[in-house]
Amino acid sequence: MSETRICESPGCKAESKLQCPTCVKLGINGSYFCTQDCFKSNWKTHKVLHKLVQGKDESSSASQDSSDPFTPWPFFKFSGKLRPYQLSGTRTVPAHIPRPDYADHFKGIPVSEQKEKNSHQIKVLSDEEIEEMRVACKLGREVLDEAAKTLDIGVTTDEVDRVVHEACIERNCYPSPLNYYQFPKSCCTSINEVICHGIPDHRPLQEGDICNVDVTVYHRGFHGDLNETFFIGNVSDSAKKLVNVTWECLKKSMDAVKPGEKYREIGNVIQKHAQANNFSVVRSYCGHGINQLFHTAPSVPHYAKNKAIGIMKPGHCFTIEPMISEGSWRDEMWPDNWTAVTIDGMLSAQFEHTLLVTDDGVEVLTERPGNPLPHFLSP
């Protein structure tokens, strides 16, 4: 498995094993290029980096869109066109709704999860616990469906978050993401090159965007987690293809779920389908066990040849949530410590369900009642 990076010349996707020596000397990370010629053609913009580091840069906000005055990270090099917008204030959840432990921890730390951090033991849920999971997942689905109705050109992701937040409260649920490791909002909205964990803000959705909304609800002690990618207005053909293939990856992987199957097999199924369509599988984030804990064992990577531990047994609850990218599988993070984006700024899509292993297969707990299709296929 050879080590390569992606060429940094805009528009060039070639693999590169070469680096700019000045950047190496100046301690600028990255600066990988595929060939000397490609490097030369990008030289004019690239050398600005050298000046920047040496404190000689005059054009300070070259990378920011001039119409947006919000520049929280002036020197950050964005991989794509998306920019952060400001957040609204913190939403609160009425006291009568049961809250997970991290909701009131000053750093949002889920102590109950941390206790089990090193354990690979997968919980087998009792019949009562399974019933509670069914309810939590059904409610999570209702909340996502509410969010789906809201999505439109011009609607901000903050507005989507407000709808999600209120839909949770209406159903006596706590929105699980809120304050989880200090996540500031009640759901994740991930647009275009954002892979996952996008923070809802005041940016209006634009025609052509693909937007994933990830909802998790906490109801009577149990979490239900699901997400879908939506089309905003008319989207490009390549975006359509990506979203379709991503959905198919999830579908195929769910078909593989049955007692006795190894958790590590899920990644093989997903990567095979993604690769057949020339897409890549994001590797940094994985599916996870879910029950009274938001994230617990098992860890379910979506890429092939992984070392996931465990075999599926009836009573196991976990998510599969493949993130599939148009370009490189690699991800990087915005300085907000949450937003994960593709390193080449190309699109990434995701779908997620919470699953229960049954005696002879799988029950998709977060499915739409009477309709197994996601919204983009069946509005």
Place this chain on the structure above:
Amino acid sequence: MDSDNEEIPELVEADLKPVPVTIVTGFLGSGKTTLLNYILTEQHSKKIAVILNEFGEGSAVEKSLTVGQDGELFEEWLELRNGCLCCSVKDNGVKAIENLMQKRGKFDYILLETTGLADPGPIASIFWLDSDLGSSVFLDGIITVVDAKYGLKNREITSDTEAAINAAERQIALADLLILNKADLTNEAELNGLKEAVRQLNGASDIVTSQRCRVDLDKILDLKAYSGNGFSRLRSLMDDVSKLDGLSHIDSSINTVTFEWSTPLSEDVINLFAQRILWENALHPAAIIRMKGLIKAKENGGGDDDGGAAFFMLQGVYEMYDLQPVPGQFLDDADAAAACRFIIIGRGVKKDEAMDLLRICVSDSSSSAR
């Protein structure tokens, strides 16, 4: 303003090789810390980082590490960014180290020092990353430092001596390399006695001795214990397997069991074997700590994109295991002695039970293939 006449430089080959991480464990009094300091200050040609492993509290935001370069010591800081801890394949500590190296350049070696009673197993799992993650670090091996004079006699005045003894034995059982430290304070008889005792606990580890907490770095770095490149080392370890019989018994429930299998085995069988032992406790009540194997692969049509590798290396730490193909350059003429060799280290492991299980796996695998 400066004139724009910076010349376009020639691109250089990017340094993309990952950095080895060695986990160093050992009891208070074993001389582990002195040893690490020696490594830091004496290794002039390499840039080495030592990190004290206290990852996992979740509340620390920054963590210092000590770097030795050209005989000088200085401090660096790891930023432990707590966001996105959920559903993240890489642990926070791993990401923090990667980020630091991205900003400040790579180290040649990273030594992760665990605290006295810590179980190095889970820490190893954190760094034992899938190679497709393209991380800039990889797990090189686990080193346990043992006080050569006092060895397994627990010198610590702790309230829970039994737990302490268990922790010490566990650390030895998990080692890929054992350093018998301060050998200058023992005599030959004592040292040999200790060697036999630790061999019984862990027959799958190299042993080196150090004098005055000094050791030859070449012996302890680049163990490559978790990649197919470590094949030669493991093979010579296995060659010592037969010498384990007839050793004096120490009072411990941890033991090493070794056995051979005379026919080549398929990947499916090995996976079944490992999963049944490590995930399904098929050898219950035995509790498995380490498992290693050298396997000659069965010739078959495969269809595996590894191109039908001839040899595999099996590595297991608690429940985590991996099967790595061994690169061609490490294979000399196939030895006819035994096709497959296994080492299992744990509590109450019985050789005949393990072999029976393998037999069952072979027959289960071939019957399901029909």
